[in-house]
Amino acid sequence: MDAVERANLERQRRWTKDQKIGEGTYAVVYRGRELATGRKVAIKKIKVGQFKDGLDMSAIREVKFLRELKHQNVIELLDVFSSKKNLNLVLEFLDTDLELVIKDRSLVFLPADIKSWMAMTFRGLEFCHRNFILHRDLKPNNLLIASDGQLKIADFGLARDFADPGYKMTCQVITRWYRPAELLWGCRYYSTAVDIWSVGCIFAELMLRTPYLPGETDMDQLKTIFRALGTPTEEDWPGHTKLPDYVPVGQFPKTPLRDLFTAASADCLNLLSKCLIYDPKRRISAKDALNHPYFFALPYPSHPSKLPKPAKKESGIPLEEVDGNTDMSGPGPGVKANPPNKLKRKNSDDLGGRPVARRLDFTK
Amino acid sequence: MTAALTPDTQPVASSSTQRQPLYEASTQYRHWRFSPEQLVHMRSTLNVDAVSAIRDAFEADSLGSSSSVSFLSAEEEHLLVKLYVGKIAQLCGHFRFPEEVEATAATYMKRFYLKNTVMDWHPKNVMLTALFLATKTTNHPIALESYASHIPKTSPSDVLDLEFLVAQSLGFDFAVWHPHKALWGIWLDVQTLPDVSIEELSKAYETAHGHVRAARLTDAEFIYTPSQIALACFSLASPTLATAWARAKFPSSPHPPALEFLEPIKEIILRDGSPPDVEAVREVDRRLRLCKNPEKIPGTNAYIKKQQEKDRQAEEKRLRKAEAARIAMEEGDPFGSELAKKAAEDLDDDDDDD
DSSP states (O other): OOHHHHHHHHHHTTEEEEEEEEEOSSEEEEEEEETTTOOEEEEEEEEOTTOTTSSOHHHHHHHHHHHHOOOTTBOOEEEEEEETTEEEEEEEOOOEEHHHHHHOTTOOOOHHHHHHHHHHHHHHHHHHHHTTEEOOOOOGGGEEEOTTSOEEEOOOTTOEEOOOTTOOOOSOOSOGGGOOHHHHTTOOSOOTHHHHHHHHHHHHHHHHSSOSSOOSSHHHHHHHHHHHHOOOOTTTSTTGGGSTTOOOOOOOOOOOHHHHOTTOOHHHHHHHHHHTOSSTTTSOOHHHHHTSGGGTSSSOOOOGGGSOOOOOGGGGSOHHHHSTTOOTTSOHHHHHTOHHHHHHHHHHHHHHSSOOOOOOOOOO | OOOOOSOTTSOOOOOTTSOOOHHHHSHHHHHSOOOHHHHHHHHHHHHHHHHHHHHHHHHHHSTTTTTTOOOOOHHHHHHHHHHHHHHHHHHHHHHTOOHHHHHHHHHHHHHHTTTSOTTTSOHHHHHHHHHHHHHHHTTOOOOHHHHHHTSTTOOHHHHHTTHHHHHHHTTTOOOOOOHHHHHHHHHHHHHTSTTOOHHHHHHHHHHHHHHHHHHTTSSHHHHSOHHHHHHHHHHHHOHHHHHHHHHHHSTTOSSOGGGTTHHHHHHHHHHHOSOOOHHHHHHHHHHHHHHSOGGGSTTSHHHHHHHHHHHHHHHHHHHHHHHHHHHHHHTTOTTOOHHHHHHHTTOOGGGGGO
């Protein structure tokens, strides 16, 4: 066996797949473990054989950038190995994402909670930008939440390095609701400001608990933006009418953010408005956002561990199964699949009603 | 762009108050930096191991057949790789790929042969795959069909067959930092210095750029940082301007540290930066045809044996898996019992759904 194959096999043996937890267009995601430590991981298996151009671009981008980025607020790629014609990415296991948090109606967000999520998002994004990487697909669904509450930027399938000046990039990036006007008008030279616009939309969504600018088509997206923030003038955004796909979409008046975000503080709205400035050159940078007074004013950001979180799916397990020697952090179905244990549990339940900790009885 | 101009001799002091330079977090810095001695050692070990493995393969093919074979030495292997690294530039010119693609493909080639031997994988094939992979990793993708059709006697599968192996050999470290970018940074910086004639600077930049291209044929990138190499190239072109730049960058020190270790880099570039003698390489390539690993050549006994062994292992695995499933069924437990789990233990469940 070649040295390269051997090294790969060694890496592969460090991890085990437990259960399929999701399937996307080009990948299957498993929950798995690091064998030596029992640490929970997610293993994203990318099928390679099916692409006529070989390794797929999104897989390449994801691997390329995550290999380089190590930061508390960016998802960690722990390992990469191949098995037959599949590429396996071992990622840290994350419980939920910001979209699920926003949608969970049973959760109440305090201003300090929103501040905390925003701080973590900006920290992660500032690190990407400092490393000359544009994410190009920020949305609540791609901001994952770890069990300790830390927010992590994930899904680098559309990311790219900063282009050299004068080098054209595609404007078909970023999910529509989070896409800035310059991209909708076909701007081919852009920079970190596109990600900041997305963060602005996420910021607003955290306060509104519903997507802020949900356009139905690309054209409607522009209208939706202008209806909310007013049509930009030449003074707001010099030169925007010269963009390749520029079309006028009607005149809408500017309404103060205050009208919609009635409960927000002045600092909060000031930062939000700076993320949603039309002129990309004037839009705030991630670094400046982190130094914005919003983050230094009371209330201070909530500690990540104190942030609201959707109830875990595992908590659906009846109490009787939680009792005793079952390991809640381990794979759930494994517990269910053990008939002898289950029987024992039933017995003890018959005796007591409310489960009590079992003790070893040496008297018998 | 002008990261880490400090010498690499000191260990990285990761004090908590000091922020780690970006370059030191890169996979290039962490995984692909070696001393010249390490490089020699790696290549000779690789060569010795390869020769012994291939000798065995020859013997397996037909007994006593390895005694007449003259295997390549590590230096000869390196010569062949260098020739094909040079060919990347020609191919990129033909496709009009940006310099980023060319430089990345060259790095992939060189990294690949720190882990593999030319006697297993011929550099011509690896070059085609490395270049194709580089177009994708640098965000300049081209359709495989059109790529292969522009290269004589090459089918899409010739390119794709090795793609996984190349990616694996690179350890999936796709991001590469290049001296030509750092040189661009110096060129921009120097323009802001007072009393610099733009003609003189342009000429120096062009010459320096030529040295950067030459450096691609050498081991410089394994030993020094891109910015160090760029400054050395610039200094080869114009020592005066290079010194002026360094003094402007480090105004407080009379002897800017950046200038201290340029000489060994220049030496490497001048010594190793030209393409190898074609006649010499032709001789190596001729011998390579006779000492290629028969396990990698379809049709030979050794190849067939290797394939049979692979098939046998796969079959064994299938049987063990079926056995595990049978035990589980018998116990009437669809989730599998301890015993079944044991039987299935060292099987990876990878082929469940492909």
